[in-house]
Amino acid sequence: MICHLDFDIWIFKLTFKNSLKTAIKGLRVNKSRSALTILGIVIGITAIILIMSLGKGAQELILNQVRGLGSATIIIEPGREPQGPSDFSSLFTDSLKDREVEALRKSTNVPGLEQLTPIVVLSAQVSFENEVKNYNILGASDIIAEIVDVYPEEGQFFSEEQIQQRAAVATIGYEVKDKLFGESDALNKDIKIKNKSFRVIGVFPKKGQVGMFDIDKAIIVPYTTAQKYLSGMSYYHEIIAKAKSETIVPQTVQDIKVTLRNLHNISDPSKDDFHVITQDDIAKRVGTVTSVLTVFLAAIAAISLIVGGIGIMNIMLVSVTERTREIGLRKAIGATNKNILAQFLLEAVILTAIGGVVGITIGVLLSFVSSIILTKVVGSGWVFTVSIKAIALGLGVSAFVGLMFGLYPARAASKKSPIEALRYE
Numbered sequence: 001m002i003c004h005l006d007f008d009i010w011i012f013k014l015t016f017k018n019s020l021k022t023a024i025k026g027l028r029v030n031k032s033r034s035a036l037t038i039l040g041i042v043i044g045i046t047a048i049i050l051i052m053s054l055g056k057g058a059q060e061l062i063l064n065q066v067r068g069l070g071s072a073t074i075i076i077e078p079g080r081e082p083q084g085p086s087d088f089s090s091l092f093t094d095s096l097k098d099r100e101v102e103a104l105r106k107s108t109n110v111p112g113l114e115q116l117t118p119i120v121v122l123s124a125q126v127s128f129e130n131e132v133k134n135y136n137i138l139g140a141s142d143i144i145a146e147i148v149d150v151y152p153e154e155g156q157f158f159s160e161e162q163i164q165q166r167a168a169v170a171t172i173g174y175e176v177k178d179k180l181f182g183e184s185d186a187l188n189k190d191i192k193i194k195n196k197s198f199r200v201i202g203v204f205p206k207k208g209q210v211g212m213f214d215i216d217k218a219i220i221v222p223y224t225t226a227q228k229y230l231s232g233m234s235y236y237h238e239i240i241a242k243a244k245s246e247t248i249v250p251q252t253v254q255d256i257k258v259t260l261r262n263l264h265n266i267s268d269p270s271k272d273d274f275h276v277i278t279q280d281d282i283a284k285r286v287g288t289v290t291s292v293l294t295v296f297l298a299a300i301a302a303i304s305l306i307v308g309g310i311g312i313m314n315i316m317l318v319s320v321t322e323r324t325r326e327i328g329l330r331k332a333i334g335a336t337n338k339n340i341l342a343q344f345l346l347e348a349v350i351l352t353a354i355g356g357v358v359g360i361t362i363g364v365l366l367s368f369v370s371s372i373i374l375t376k377v378v379g380s381g382w383v384f385t386v387s388i389k390a391i392a393l394g395l396g397v398s399a400f401v402g403l404m405f406g407l408y409p410a411r412a413a414s415k416k417s418p419i420e421a422l423r424y425e
Helices: 002-029 031-037 039-067 098-105 144-148 160-164 174-181 223-231 246-263 279-301 303-322 324-332 337-378 388-414 418-423
Strands: 073-078 113-128 131-140 169-172 190-193 196-203 218-222 238-243 274-278
Touching: 031 039, 031 303, 039 279, 039 303, 039 337, 039 388, 073 246, 098 113, 098 238, 098 246, 113 144, 113 174, 113 223, 113 246, 131 174, 131 223, 144 238, 160 223, 169 174, 169 190, 190 218, 218 223, 238 246, 246 274, 274 279, 303 337, 303 388, 324 337, 337 388
Parallel strands: 131 218, 169 196
Antiparallel strands: 073 238, 073 274, 113 131, 113 190, 113 238, 169 218, 190 196
16 A cells, blocks of 8 residues: 555656656747746736835834834824724814813823823914925924924023913924025024014924924924914814823823813713824824735735736647647657646746746845835835745745636646647648
């Protein structure tokens, strides 16, 4: 029994080896046609590798920016939590005002809270002499410098006293200084924001994106000043808080919710007129969105694989027709239907496998080049990543395409009658 089994295995290996040699020989006869046949597969696999690599790089870039605010940072926003991208009913509400800020600052209400700052955000026209630009204006307290971990390189940040006095002072980003002042000194110069003069008391170093804020393009003023002279609103767009440690963030979030619910007389959590976001929440949302988008784009790129597979099937059918006499000769000297089927199926799989390897190689190279270009364009560390899953997916999909689209031509070749095949001209 064992000897019989060993003999069967030996016969299978020999048959497979012969089929593989015949398939490779058949592909070598028409090298140009074989190369053009796999072009669709190469393009499809390259696109999938490139898209998945760029998607992963974009995800890491955004997550690194989010983490820049620190894992102990908590953001309180007005309105209920949006239920989807088209849910705007929760935005632009006025549920966060001075009384909410004061209630949250009390250690008896939120003992785990270390510090917080109200935030006012708006876009306005900023001018200095003949230079006029549009910039984001951020109204905050002096605590914002510690939360985003960026301090003025020149001059200083505004003080608590200036916040109370609603002083018209501003600390500007690196790019703002460069665009408005060029090489000249910006300190103690007056810029106009909405026709209100603000004295520049500090300039930030080049920092880039931190969380949702691009420090280089931002102008930070006291939140009290922003409310009085710029927004004209008595409420805040959000409150940024920092817990005493990362471990107590969940409890601090719960204390914040209880405090605001008591203040707003809310007993049903589903009727909250505010929502609380942690850095972990943002990271999960970003990861989900970018992953879904990457898969969606990769699926679109995979359509070219179907086109490439149809091309392979078409060429294989032409090849079967051209090699009809060859098929007849092989059958006449003892080749079985399985031998013919294996030969042509192996040809299709080899073609797509070569296309997969070439596509993966080109995709990795393009991803690397793209990461270098994007690092310069974005101005931040773009991470070059090539997922092993993406490579495995590329090889697996290319092999599957070869099997799926090569099966029909292979079956057509195996069913040919040897007598009719030998008569074929």
